[in-house]
Amino acid sequence: MRKIVINGGKSLKGHVAVSGAKNSVVALIPAIILADDIVTLDGVPAISDVDSLVEIIEIMGCQVKRSGETLEIDPRGVKNIPLPYGKINSLRASYYFYGSLLGRFAEATVGLPGGCDLGPRPIDLHLKAFEAMGAKVSYEGESMRLATDGQPLQGAHIYMDTVSVGATINTMIAATKAKGRTVIENAAREPEIIDVATLLNNMGAKIRGAGTDVISIEGVDSLHGTRHQVIPDRIEAGSYIAMAAAIGEGVHITNVLYEHLESFIAKLEEMGVRMTIDEDSVFVEKQEQLKAVSVKTSPYPGFATDLQQPITPLLLTAQGRGTIIDTIYEKRVNHVAEMARMGADITVTGGQIVYHAPNKLTGAPVKATDLRAGAALVTAGLMAEGTTEISNIEFILRGYSNIIEKLTALGADIKIIEE
Numbered sequence: 001m002r003k004i005v006i007n008g009g010k011s012l013k014g015h016v017a018v019s020g021a022k023n024s025v026v027a028l029i030p031a032i033i034l035a036d037d038i039v040t041l042d043g044v045p046a047i048s049d050v051d052s053l054v055e056i057i058e059i060m061g062c063q064v065k066r067s068g069e070t071l072e073i074d075p076r077g078v079k080n081i082p083l084p085y086g087k088i089n090s091l092r093a094s095y096y097f098y099g100s101l102l103g104r105f106a107e108a109t110v111g112l113p114g115g116c117d118l119g120p121r122p123i124d125l126h127l128k129a130f131e132a133m134g135a136k137v138s139y140e141g142e143s144m145r146l147a148t149d150g151q152p153l154q155g156a157h158i159y160m161d162t163v164s165v166g167a168t169i170n171t172m173i174a175a176t177k178a179k180g181r182t183v184i185e186n187a188a189r190e191p192e193i194i195d196v197a198t199l200l201n202n203m204g205a206k207i208r209g210a211g212t213d214v215i216s217i218e219g220v221d222s223l224h225g226t227r228h229q230v231i232p233d234r235i236e237a238g239s240y241i242a243m244a245a246a247i248g249e250g251v252h253i254t255n256v257l258y259e260h261l262e263s264f265i266a267k268l269e270e271m272g273v274r275m276t277i278d279e280d281s282v283f284v285e286k287q288e289q290l291k292a293v294s295v296k297t298s299p300y301p302g303f304a305t306d307l308q309q310p311i312t313p314l315l316l317t318a319q320g321r322g323t324i325i326d327t328i329y330e331k332r333v334n335h336v337a338e339m340a341r342m343g344a345d346i347t348v349t350g351g352q353i354v355y356h357a358p359n360k361l362t363g364a365p366v367k368a369t370d371l372r373a374g375a376a377l378v379t380a381g382l383m384a385e386g387t388t389e390i391s392n393i394e395f396i397l398r399g400y401s402n403i404i405e406k407l408t409a410l411g412a413d414i415k416i417i418e419e
């Protein structure tokens with residue numbers, strides 16, 4: 001089993017460049033199956049979710065050329081084969097293959113999605129949209145089959161009962177080549193949704209309103225190739241900004257779109273974090289006294305649920321008491337017990353996280369319970385006196401490209417060991 005080992009207490013200094021957005025690229029790659037020509041992506045992060053998706057589309061018959069952060073995908077040979085439960089189960093975003101296979105073949109058989117354990121993660125809103133467009137759902141073992149029995153997908157008017165990033169993107173992908181117009185109401189507004197719409201429109205789709213809560217899609221008959229730059233990963237950016245504020249002495253984080261992080265930056269400013277923000281980077285100074293604050297997550301542009309865990313170690317360096325409430329995933333609290341083992345004064349009471357700071361953290365053996373919990377434990381390990389060993393690091397490597405290299409370059413004593 002591989003572990004991340006950190007000898008903590010060393011301050012971070014220097015420059016780190018944020019990579020392309022995981023939650024965009026995991027939708028862009030399946031969406032490319034809709035195209036009738038080659039599509040090239042630039043700024044693709046080196047994360048295992050990308051490796052898994054590339055493996056799946058190659059099994060389906062796509063030709064893929066990968067060099068550095070560029071991915072050239074030729075989907076012209078793609079076959080509509082049932083996607084095996086195995087690889088599919090390794091990531092939640094595999095549900096985007098339902099949308100793209102439906103969009104291209106009007107039929108899809110895909111293993112039920114996996115992903116981090118954040119509590120129940122239904123896909124009922126995805127299925128409600130696909131059924132509204134004429135697909136019928138049936139189950140075959142660990143797989144689910146969506147099919148229109150020969151009819152093309154029909155445009156539909158869909159109201160999302162819950163704001164859902166995945167359901168919004170998946171519906172947009174399926175609707176791109178459906179007959180007629182699809183309208184998605186109460187759509188999610190995350191930047192990744194705009195990024196997928198931008199790619200599809202540059203392939204010839206007719207999508208309007210991405211980034212607002214009403215998105216309309218006029219179905220088209222075919223989609224041509226294009227070249228697309230993946231947007232920066234706002235969650236990776238926020239994670240490094242939090243690390244820099246917690247234990248940095250001057251860290252420059254580049255490839256950051258401020259407008260994607262406004263609620264997060266506002267929270268840091270409320271704490272008194274001193275940083276300089278320009279149009280595509282943030283410089284974080286060494287911090288003096290910070291004020292403890294409370295955090296409540298909400299759909300974009302609110303405070304991102306994916307950043308409530310990465311900001312937590314920074315909160316523990318402040319002065320005072322605060323609460324963290326995740327309104328998207330109330331069970332996204334498994335990191336709390338792990339941080340308490342490192343000496344954090346943090347508990348889960350009545351559905352909210354309560355902390356009292358400042359805390360002196362001590363290195364300990366801990367385990368990552370999901371991707372962003374893992375990032376929080378890396379930050380805690382960097383801050384702690386002594387050695388921290390983190391297991392289940394596959395979660396972290398799914399979403400943080402080259403994290404060991406990036407942190408080592410900032411002066412951290414961090415490595416991966418094989419046990």
Ligand code: EPZ
Nearest residue numbers: 023093121122123124125126162164165166167306328371
């Ligand atoms: C995306 O997950 C992200 N993952 C998550 O990031 C992120 O936390 C989440 O959006 C935030 O909303 C990817 O983009 C691959 P949702 P997604 O559908 O699309 C409920 C990370 O750390 N819901 O927006 O799966 C759901 O239970 C990951 O990078 C339904 O009820 O999330 C949740 O409470 C973790 N029915 C809420 O909606 C559905 O059909 C928001 O989920 C779908 C979702």
